[in-house]
Amino acid sequence: MFLKMRRIRRCQCVQLMTTCLVLSVVMVCWEQLDNNVVSHVKSYSYRYLVNHFININKSFTIPREQARRFSNFRYLLDHPDKCIEKDVLLLLFVKTSPENIGRRNAIRSTWGNETYIRNRLGVTVKVVFALGVARTTRDEPSWSKRNGVGFQEQLIREDRRHGDLVQQDFLDSFHNLTLKLILQFHWMHSRCAHARFFMTADDDIFVHMPNLVSYLQDMSSRGVTQFWIGRVHRGAPPIRSKDSKYYVPFEMYQWVSYPDYTAGAGYVVSRDVADKIYQATLTLNASIYIDDVFMGICANAVGVTPQDHVFFSGEGKTPYHQCIYDQMLTSHGHVEDIYDLWRAATHPQVKWWTSGLVGRLYCTAVKMALLCRPYYLNTYHCKAAFL
Numbered sequence: 001m002f003l004k005m006r007r008i009r010r011c012q013c014v015q016l017m018t019t020c021l022v023l024s025v026v027m028v029c030w031e032q033l034d035n036n037v038v039s040h041v042k043s044y045s046y047r048y049l050v051n052h053f054i055n056i057n058k059s060f061t062i063p064r065e066q067a068r069r070f071s072n073f074r075y076l077l078d079h080p081d082k083c084i085e086k087d088v089l090l091l092l093f094v095k096t097s098p099e100n101i102g103r104r105n106a107i108r109s110t111w112g113n114e115t116y117i118r119n120r121l122g123v124t125v126k127v128v129f130a131l132g133v134a135r136t137t138r139d140e141p142s143w144s145k146r147n148g149v150g151f152q153e154q155l156i157r158e159d160r161r162h163g164d165l166v167q168q169d170f171l172d173s174f175h176n177l178t179l180k181l182i183l184q185f186h187w188m189h190s191r192c193a194h195a196r197f198f199m200t201a202d203d204d205i206f207v208h209m210p211n212l213v214s215y216l217q218d219m220s221s222r223g224v225t226q227f228w229i230g231r232v233h234r235g236a237p238p239i240r241s242k243d244s245k246y247y248v249p250f251e252m253y254q255w256v257s258y259p260d261y262t263a264g265a266g267y268v269v270s271r272d273v274a275d276k277i278y279q280a281t282l283t284l285n286a287s288i289y290i291d292d293v294f295m296g297i298c299a300n301a302v303g304v305t306p307q308d309h310v311f312f313s314g315e316g317k318t319p320y321h322q323c324i325y326d327q328m329l330t331s332h333g334h335v336e337d338i339y340d341l342w343r344a345a346t347h348p349q350v351k352w353w354t355s356g357l358v359g360r361l362y363c364t365a366v367k368m369a370l371l372c373r374p375y376y377l378n379t380y381h382c383k384a385a386f387l
């Protein structure tokens with residue numbers, strides 16, 4: 001009896017101590033947590049209850065002469081004739097940096113291979129790499145000066161071989177990504193305005209080109225306009241913490257919520273939207289350096305809203321499985337495995353596995369197991385299992 005009492009007391013004591021420990025951890029972290037929760041609640045209320053972004057348009061509008069400084073950079077590499085074919089289904093811009101030649105080559109020989117797309121899929125897709133200039137030679141790491149050649153000379157050689165680099169004379173840096181976005185819409189306007197769709201993508205994403213092409217052909221045959229598709233960020237709050245890569249000061253953006261926009265990793269717009277965005281860039285202040293947010297501001301100014309597609313992954317990564325390959329469109333964070341993924345995802349057996357009633361039932365079960373786990377967020381949405 002006495003022994004039992006003592007054990008119970010010890011148990012209670014341990015319980016009490018754990019509770020205290022947990023409480024103190026929560027107290028210490030609360031301020032941080034609190035800020036996050038509050039900013040999301042505020043931003044969602046603004047987005048869904050007020051939804052007045054009219055003043056955003058007004059306060060971002062600047063005189064044309066001043067807006068020109070965001071776009072009038074000299075072209076260092078260009079291909080004015082790249083798009084001369086009459087029927088171009090898609091102009092696909094890959095945002096890249098001078099040093100990422102390995103990524104560009106991987107894309108050229110997998111999902112971005114124009115010859116493969118023409119021969120095997122029967123459509124014209126133009127894949128172009130958008131970049132700025134590398135920092136001065138002084139700052140270049142030594143590997144880039146192999147054989148005594150600097151970045152720029154290497155790029156010129158690379159471009160002579162492949163003919164697919166478009167470069168403007170601004171510093172290629174994270175905080176200049178908006179300039180790169182503007183470059184893409186301006187290039188399309190002057191060199192490829194007849195392409196039916198425009199896409200922009202990071203150089204570390206995987207695009208399932210056969211699936212994307214058939215999806216866009218379908219959209220095109222329906223004559224879609226006002227079309228902007230990707231992974232949508234709804235009512236996202238600006239990040240005010242100075243430690244974040246995405247920090248935006250109040251002077252730069254004063255509202256508690258961004259207009260809806262798609263994750264910059266990869267999204268598609270139709271020709272008419274591309275033209276409207278181009279027009280918007282002629283009169284908007286592009287100082288805000290988060291390019292996908294700026295895209296949202298431009299779209300807001302011209303009355304275009306984004307739509308979600310479950311097989312655009314945003315920042316997420318695809319689970320490696322045949323049942324996913326059959327429908328996926330984009331997946332983020334592929335560098336090393338891009339060749340293997342391309343081979344696996346476009347293998348003829350994928351269709352064989354996933355067709356028929358049995359195949360479809362099997363795949364629904366597999367996709368539920370892969371995508372509908374709680375707390376497993378960084379991939380396609382659970383909804384995708386039922387399509």
Ligand SMILES: *[C@@H]1O[C@H](CO)[C@@H](O)[C@H](O)[C@H]1NC(C)=O
Binds near residue numbers: 108109110113115116
């Ligand atoms: C692109 O595909 C074609 C035909 O499928 C192939 O001959 C060519 O080697 C590929 N290009 C690259 C860079 O791998």
Ligand SMILES: *[C@@H]1O[C@H](CO)[C@@H](O)[C@H](O)[C@H]1NC(C)=O
Binds near residue numbers: 172173174
């Ligand atoms: C953006 O590019 C311009 C032109 O090269 C340069 O002057 C500026 O410092 C760059 N900005 C950032 C934040 O890198």
Ligand SMILES: *[C@@H]1O[C@H](CO)[C@@H](O)[C@H](O)[C@H]1NC(C)=O
Binds near residue numbers: 288
């Ligand atoms: C554009 O916005 C920045 C802040 O993001 C501001 O400093 C600048 O004055 C604005 N430009 C014009 C022409 O209003």
Ligand SMILES: *[C@@H]1O[C@H](CO)[C@@H](O)[C@H](O)[C@H]1NC(C)=O
Binds near residue numbers: 054058061300301302
């Ligand atoms: C945004 O501002 C421009 C110029 O001030 C105007 O032409 C356009 O209609 C505005 N758009 C919206 C959605 O209010």
